[in-house]
Amino acid sequence: MVVLDQRVLPGATEHLKIGECAQLVEAIATLAVRGAPALGVAGAFGVVLAMDEAARKGWTEAERDAAIDGIRDARPTAVNLAWGVERVRPLVAAGRDAVLAAARELAEADTAANRELSRLAADWLLERFGDRPLRALTHCNAGVLATSGWGTALGVLRELAARDRLEHVHVDETRPLLQGSRLTAYELAQEGIAHSVQVDGAAASTIVRGLVDFAVVGADRIAANGDVANKVGTLGVALACHVSGLPLVVAAPWSTVDLETATGEDIEIEERPGDEVVVIGGERFAPEVSQGFNPAFDVTPARFVSLIATERGLVEPSAGTRPTDLA
Numbered sequence: 001m002v003v004l005d006q007r008v009l010p011g012a013t014e015h016l017k018i019g020e021c022a023q024l025v026e027a028i029a030t031l032a033v034r035g036a037p038a039l040g041v042a043g044a045f046g047v048v049l050a051m052d053e054a055a056r057k058g059w060t061e062a063e064r065d066a067a068i069d070g071i072r073d074a075r076p077t078a079v080n081l082a083w084g085v086e087r088v089r090p091l092v093a094a095g096r097d098a099v100l101a102a103a104r105e106l107a108e109a110d111t112a113a114n115r116e117l118s119r120l121a122a123d124w125l126l127e128r129f130g131d132r133p134l135r136a137l138t139h140c141n142a143g144v145l146a147t148s149g150w151g152t153a154l155g156v157l158r159e160l161a162a163r164d165r166l167e168h169v170h171v172d173e174t175r176p177l178l179q180g181s182r183l184t185a186y187e188l189a190q191e192g193i194a195h196s197v198q199v200d201g202a203a204a205s206t207i208v209r210g211l212v213d214f215a216v217v218g219a220d221r222i223a224a225n226g227d228v229a230n231k232v233g234t235l236g237v238a239l240a241c242h243v244s245g246l247p248l249v250v251a252a253p254w255s256t257v258d259l260e261t262a263t264g265e266d267i268e269i270e271e272r273p274g275d276e277v278v279v280i281g282g283e284r285f286a287p288e289v290s291q292g293f294n295p296a297f298d299v300t301p302a303r304f305v306s307l308i309a310t311e312r313g314l315v316e317p318s319a320g321t322r323p324t325d326l327a
Ligand SMILES: CSC[C@H]1O[C@H](OP(=O)(O)O)[C@H](O)[C@@H]1O
Pocket: 031, 034, 035, 036, 037, 139, 140, 141, 142, 143, 146, 147, 152, 153, 179, 217, 218, 219, 220, 230, 231, 232, 296
């Protein structure tokens, strides 16, 4: 398995050659591989990796299954990782070729899903605003780099740009790991889409001042009631949209919807190392006594979510519809 190391983008394009399950767990835990739908794909191919390593090292079935569990559990919030593992795991008994084919099919289906949800979301936005170029804000990275292809939040922006209906994108840098300035800006620049990068603290005033028409984000887990877990800072974007009467659009494939999780209160929020907050480029920017507080995600209640766009259709939680309506 060869993966693009997203930790060094955009300054360097480097790939990691992964031959062992422990290496994949490390790549996921350090966000070399990241983004909810991409984690689903990594989880599915991780099962093949475990089968290969087990055959190479003479593992027992229990040892192989424990390695698969380790991949599944590498990060807790994005439902897609466990979903991807468990989608192909039942085929292990049928052999490596069956699991590999299922993993490839899962990746292709994700890209198709992203294109469909992007079309549906663009139609919804242009129907709401009239057929004119729109100004968007986005948080974190939910583009090609976070999926198997096309992107989700950035897929919506790509679709609007393809229809010549995207004027400008305000990109939240997305501290502490800068997925916005490093990855989203990188993708938009590659596409020639007009954008500017802002500190996360500017998001609320950008929205309240009317500098954008809508905000669009990805998701890591969507609960049955429409509560949405996404990169920390999304809740602030949602609240600013709510008080401004502007839509918050959540773009995510159905694999991100977790009907087994009733509400956002039941979603485990990943707590990452505090040093990611207070140490930048190896230099500490806070007193030694000051510990970093680093929840990687937050939960936006359904009442602040204007639209959830999936390939199965659209849900408008703030208007009372729920993901369960599409089940
Ligand atoms: C379509 S990606 C969904 C989601 O994943 C990102 O988290 P991370 O960079 O920690 O993997 C971010 O929350 C995106 O919105």
